[in-house]
Amino acid sequence: MDFDDLLLRYFGSADLASVPPGAQVAGIEKMQVDLGLEQDRAKRFALWCVLHLLDAAPDLDVAFKDAADRDAARNFMDLVAATGQEQD
Template sequence: MQFDDQLRRYFATTDLSAVSPDALAAGIERMHVDLGMEKDRQRRFALWALLHMFGAAPDLDVAFKDAADRDAARDFMEMMERGEGD
């Protein structure tokens, strides 16, 4: 999954500043639907990570059945928090 491709898929642009609040909400809702339907663990994690960046990710115990996936998600969240501190 390429980040720009995902932005185009859910928001029809790679320029998030051009996305209206309603279009942003609709794109996030589509991501939630796709996350719920996705069976591939890697794609599921990528969707969850994108939702996390938008502040809209479901709780880890809801998003991931596998403990290793939840641990990877926690690692991702910690990495993002460290990056915000720079």
């Protein structure tokens, strides 16, 4: 899954700053629903990563049944934190 394609699919624009707040909320909600329905591990991981960047990801134990997927998500969180891109 391409990051820009995900943004276009859920928010109608690859430039999140141009998306109105209401459309951002709706896009996040749709992405969360799709995460819950997605069966493909790679697609689930991609959706979770974008949701994490948007501070809207579910907890790891909720999102991932497989321990390897949870470990990969922790690694992603560490990488994001190391770049200083994570917003708290």
